[in-house]
Amino acid sequence: DGGITQSPKYLFRKEGQNVTLSCEQNLNHDAMYWYRQDPGQGLRLIYYSQIVNDFQKGDIAEGYSVSREKKESFPLTVTSAQKNPTAFYLCASSSDRVGFQPQHFGDGTRLSIL
Amino acid sequence: GESVGLHLPTLSVQEGDNSIINCAYSNSASDYFIWYKQESGKGPQFIIDIRSNMDKRQGQRVTVLLNKTVKHLSLQIAATQPGDSAVYFCARANYQLIWGAGTKLIIKP
Numbered sequence: 053d054g055g056i057t058q059s060p061k062y063l064f065r066k067e068g069q070n071v072t073l074s075c076e077q078n079l080n081h082d083a084m085y086w087y088r089q090d091p092g093q094g095l096r097l098i099y100y101s102q103i104v105n106d107f108q109k110g111d112i113a114e115g116y117s118v119s120r121e122k123k124e125s126f127p128l129t130v131t132s133a134q135k136n137p138t139a140f141y142l143c144a145s146s147s148d149r150v151g152f153q154p155q156h157f158g159d160g161t162r163l164s165i166l
Numbered sequence: 167g168e169s170v171g172l173h174l175p176t177l178s179v180q181e182g183d184n185s186i187i188n189c190a191y192s193n194s195a196s197d198y199f200i201w202y203k204q205e206s207g208k209g210p211q212f213i214i215d216i217r218s219n220m221d222k223r224q225g226q227r228v229t230v231l232l233n234k235t236v237k238h239l240s241l242q243i244a245a246t247q248p249g250d251s252a253v254y255f256c257a258r259a260n261y262q263l264i265w266g267a268g269t270k271l272i273i274k275p
Contacts, residue, residue, distance in 0.1 A: 058209075100262065154212040155263060159208050159209045160208070
């Protein structure tokens with residue numbers, strides 16, 4: 053079955069540590085997205101990529117980094133510069149690079165601070 | 167700037183009744199709107215979408231209505247079931263998705 057796989061499901065970060073969240077899709081979609089969701093809130097865009105080897109900052113990119121070396125993969129690194137990283141992180145993909153088709157989501161990674 | 171907002175953070179509905187979830191948006195730059203359902207601990211799931219050249223679109227047990235005059239859209243769920251319990255988001259597309267805060271639908275037995 054085609055879909056988006058995020059791993060791990062739960063992740064704990066120590067002070068000063070960088071952590072990387074994995075996102076893989078087998079839908080052959082060009083566009084991929086990373087969102088952050090805080091309790092009781094909507095989704096906020098961190099980074100997005102419309103094509104391999106290219107990505108753009110979203111609304112809350114500070115303290116995060118991404119890469120897009122393969123079409124299938126869009127990993128997110130939460131750096132030590134992100135002072136409030138505790139949140140639910142969601143990865144999505146879409147067949148339309150400019151956002152006029154639905155985005156399909158993985159089941160998220162919940163990141164907490166030790 | 168653009169914004170999207172839902173009218174109620176929580177909606178309680180009797181099982182078997184129809185549910186109506188409302189959403190308002192701030193300007194008309196976008197022509198594409200999407201409704202998502204998010205169950206606890208999971209990612210959002212696409213329900214139905216509508217483009218601005220339409221006023222109404224129907225799916226299985228769901229209908230979306232778009233009123234461009236008052237910048238309002240609604241999601242109607244017919245014969246609400248326990249499995250419909252979730253948070254519902256409306257989102258508008260303008261190169262990015264702009265999300266509202268969500269309405270939690272609670273089903274009373």
